[in-house]
Amino acid sequence: MVSDRSLEVLRVIVQDYVASREPVGSKSIVDRHSFGVSAATIRNDMALLEEEELIAAPHTSSGRIPTDKGYRLFVDHLADLRPLSAAQRQAIETFLGQSADLDEVLARSVRLLSQLTHQVALVQYPSLSRAKVRHIELVPLSETRLLSVLITDAGRVEQRVVDLPRPLAEPVLIELRARLNSALIGLGMTEAASSLTGGSSLGPFEQQEAVDLITGTLRDQVGANRQDRLVMAGAANLVRTEEDFTGSIYPVLEAIEEQVVLLRLFGEMASDQHGVSVSIGRENAPFGLAETSVLTSGYSSQGGNLARLGVLGPTRMDYSNNMAAVRAVARYLSRLLGEN
Amino acid sequence: MVSDRSLEVLRVIVQDYVASREPVGSKSIVDRHSFGVSAATIRNDMALLEEEELIAAPHTSSGRIPTDKGYRLFVDHLADLRPLSAAQRQAIETFLGQSADLDEVLARSVRLLSQLTHQVALVQYPSLSRAKVRHIELVPLSETRLLSVLITDAGRVEQRVVDLPRPLAEPVLIELRARLNSALIGLGMTEAASSLTGGSSLGPFEQQEAVDLITGTLRDQVGANRQDRLVMAGAANLVRTEEDFTGSIYPVLEAIEEQVVLLRLFGEMASDQHGVSVSIGRENAPFGLAETSVLTSGYSSQGGNLARLGVLGPTRMDYSNNMAAVRAVARYLSRLLGEN
DNA sequence: GATTAGCAGTCACATACCGCGAGTGCCAGT
DNA sequence: ACTGGCACTCGCGGTATGTGACTGCTAATC
Numbered sequence: 001m002v003s004d005r006s007l008e009v010l011r012v013i014v015q016d017y018v019a020s021r022e023p024v025g026s027k028s029i030v031d032r033h034s035f036g037v038s039a040a041t042i043r044n045d046m047a048l049l050e051e052e053e054l055i056a057a058p059h060t061s062s063g064r065i066p067t068d069k070g071y072r073l074f075v076d077h078l079a080d081l082r083p084l085s086a087a088q089r090q091a092i093e094t095f096l097g098q099s100a101d102l103d104e105v106l107a108r109s110v111r112l113l114s115q116l117t118h119q120v121a122l123v124q125y126p127s128l129s130r131a132k133v134r135h136i137e138l139v140p141l142s143e144t145r146l147l148s149v150l151i152t153d154a155g156r157v158e159q160r161v162v163d164l165p166r167p168l169a170e171p172v173l174i175e176l177r178a179r180l181n182s183a184l185i186g187l188g189m190t191e192a193a194s195s196l197t198g199g200s201s202l203g204p205f206e207q208q209e210a211v212d213l214i215t216g217t218l219r220d221q222v223g224a225n226r227q228d229r230l231v232m233a234g235a236a237n238l239v240r241t242e243e244d245f246t247g248s249i250y251p252v253l254e255a256i257e258e259q260v261v262l263l264r265l266f267g268e269m270a271s272d273q274h275g276v277s278v279s280i281g282r283e284n285a286p287f288g289l290a291e292t293s294v295l296t297s298g299y300s301s302q303g304g305n306l307a308r309l310g311v312l313g314p315t316r317m318d319y320s321n322n323m324a325a326v327r328a329v330a331r332y333l334s335r336l337l338g339e340n
Numbered sequence: 341m342v343s344d345r346s347l348e349v350l351r352v353i354v355q356d357y358v359a360s361r362e363p364v365g366s367k368s369i370v371d372r373h374s375f376g377v378s379a380a381t382i383r384n385d386m387a388l389l390e391e392e393e394l395i396a397a398p399h400t401s402s403g404r405i406p407t408d409k410g411y412r413l414f415v416d417h418l419a420d421l422r423p424l425s426a427a428q429r430q431a432i433e434t435f436l437g438q439s440a441d442l443d444e445v446l447a448r449s450v451r452l453l454s455q456l457t458h459q460v461a462l463v464q465y466p467s468l469s470r471a472k473v474r475h476i477e478l479v480p481l482s483e484t485r486l487l488s489v490l491i492t493d494a495g496r497v498e499q500r501v502v503d504l505p506r507p508l509a510e511p512v513l514i515e516l517r518a519r520l521n522s523a524l525i526g527l528g529m530t531e532a533a534s535s536l537t538g539g540s541s542l543g544p545f546e547q548q549e550a551v552d553l554i555t556g557t558l559r560d561q562v563g564a565n566r567q568d569r570l571v572m573a574g575a576a577n578l579v580r581t582e583e584d585f586t587g588s589i590y591p592v593l594e595a596i597e598e599q600v601v602l603l604r605l606f607g608e609m610a611s612d613q614h615g616v617s618v619s620i621g622r623e624n625a626p627f628g629l630a631e632t633s634v635l636t637s638g639y640s641s642q643g644g645n646l647a648r649l650g651v652l653g654p655t656r657m658d659y660s661n662n663m664a665a666v667r668a669v670a671r672y673l674s675r676l677l678g679e680n
Numbered sequence: 681g682a683t684t685a686g687c688a689g690t691c692a693c694a695t696a697c698c699g700c701g702a703g704t705g706c707c708a709g710t
Numbered sequence: 711a712c713t714g715g716c717a718c719t720c721g722c723g724g725t726a727t728g729t730g731a732c733t734g735c736t737a738a739t740c
Contacts, residue, residue, distance in 0.1 A: 046704095047705080057703095061702070101501060139491055140493075161445075236594045
């Protein structure tokens with residue numbers, strides 16, 4: 001089997017390769033690190049590692065680079081999750097310190113994460129599922145058009161425009177708003193949805209068809225689990241690391257812009273709720289991201305609503321630093337949004 | 341001066357070059373188009389155009405490509421703004437047809453625009469400046485934290501989290517909400533802001549410091565002209581057109597992600613309110629986008645609030661098609677959001 | 681005067697070739 | 711188990727060469 005020293009060799013191969021993007025050879029290893037053995041010995045270890053498919057040679061006479069499997073072993077057993085530097089910690093403070101609304105906080109978080117890791121950063125909107133209805137507001141926009149606003153106690157606001165076939169009388173609107181609020185405030189999302197589904201539990205109205213339209217929209221809104229939205233930043237970083245991809249990065253960028261793909265990927269990684277989970281290289285092949293690695297962590301907002309955030313980049317990335325950054329931002333965000 | 345035929349030559353040079361990305365020579369012009377003259381004659385015309393700096397040769401013995409000035413002339417006088425194809429019109433219908441909330445509509449618009457033009461698309465959020473206060477809601481999130489929600493009659497919702505030094509008593513909160521609503525509903529944004537600035541126009545409160553904090557936040561909110569937010573889509577298209585840039589596209593992508601830059605650019609292009617305005621190549625140099633062109637058009641939402649949308653791509657782009665697409669989407673969006 | 685044919689000249693690009701050097705694998709010796 | 715030595719491999723950068731697409735110019739033609 002692979003000896004302790006061999007693993008140590010794997011570690012430095014990963015580290016040096018990540019740092020320099022050059023295949024690393026036995027010579028440079030003994031030069032840069034103090035193993036106390038000769039290059040030939042290192043070569044034997046490398047032969048071993050190659051047999052285990054932890055490293056590979058791009059061509060016959062060149063240094064070695066880690067395989068996906070090698071990275072996996074590194075991440076699982078070898079990476080030291082060193083805490084963030086003071087400067088990085090400082091960056092989090094200044095970026096997220098000031099209060100702002102949810103949209104703004106998430107937008108800042110994603111930029112922050114992308115700057116800390118120099119990768120593409122992703123933040124998923126928190127789920128609404130455990131939130132409760134706090135208030136409902138109906139705002140007339142024009143004769144036949146109104147805005148239905150749903151405010152939840154999780155600090156989320158859901159708005160939608162309703163087109164009416166015919167103008168709705170002002171008093172009806174006011175009455176409807178009052179009844180909706182008294183019927184729904186305090187209910188959880190699922191209860192509210194079923195309450196709205198149960199026909200005219202609000203009693204009879206003059207303009208029933210318009211009212212039905214509005215309640216229908218509202219039912220959509222409480223049902224619409226906006227977890228299916230995510231924000232992204234740092235696409236430029238992908239271009240910077242273009243040389244790490246064999247082909248063009250075009251399909252990668254395409255996959256990233258197709259949020260559905262990422263949301264599925266996030267879903268699959270959800271097992272590990274709070275620690276950082278890592279998906280490496282070909283593990284992401286089903287998503288068209290066979291040459292990228294994705295690091296995510298869950299975070300929780302008010303009321304225990306869960307979502308994930310993370311970074312995406314070429315398999316050749318600084319896992320130690322990036323895992324630490326993802327973890328730190330997730331924790332900070334949980335603290336910022338969560339119940340204290 | 342440049343003769344009519346010379347201009348015709350310029351037009352086909354632009355069209356062919358945009359279509360093929362190959363410098364176009366006199367031979368290929370007479371082959372592909374029926375000018376009824378020989379290649380030598382075309383060469384004379386091209387010499388003329390070159391003298392006027394409308395076209396240039398990348399190297400001594402090669403075809404010509406349009407200069408920024410050439411594109412400018414093309415856009416101003418030569419481009420035929422052909423209407424969209426049936427398929428494109430259809431795409432707009434299906435993409436924007438279904439009703440949804442403002443966020444959703446803008447998100448779809450930007451994706452649509454990017455698909456129609458195969459370029460990076462940008463949509464700016466509508467200004468709040470002419471909107472009126474419709475409702476104010478204060479939602480407690482925890483003991484010392486609450487969400488302040490501002491709903492305007494333009495269909496925009498502005499939310500913000502307030503951190504309180506000490507818990508706020510429930511009755512005070514309810515009272516505050518009532519007084520705020522009765523004081524502010526119906527006011528324009530600027531009036532509301534000044535009304536909030538004028539000290540305790542709401543009368544005395546028990547927990548004055550907390551109340552001040554809340555009204556302060558609210559003042560921020562009505563003042564915060566969220567025009568400074570924009571959504572983007574289609575970054576992958578920049579990568580696809582990477583060969584059209586001399587250096588890396590990294591700085592371009594960076595400039596794009598730095599929204600401030602784009603907002604300034606949008607601001608400068610605002611002169612022409614509704615037609616499509618075009619900014620070509622070096623005209624964008626101050627923004628670090630010397631090799632890109634930007635097409636924008638204004639659009640209006642409820643209450644005459646103005647914002648802009650547009651596309652950005654390499655100077656070598658299909659101006660005719662893209663201008664038509666920008667105009668069409670802007671119009672559709674105005675119709676969708678505006679008062680009918 | 682505008683247009684044309686012909687021709688010499690230019691220059692990017694593709695191809696082939698060559699030498700260098702980093703790095704390996706193996707083997708015999710400690 | 712480790713080391714020094716050595717033959718071998720192969721990617722990479724640099725140079726030389728041939729090819730072809732174009733142009734610019736000149737002199738002849740409508």
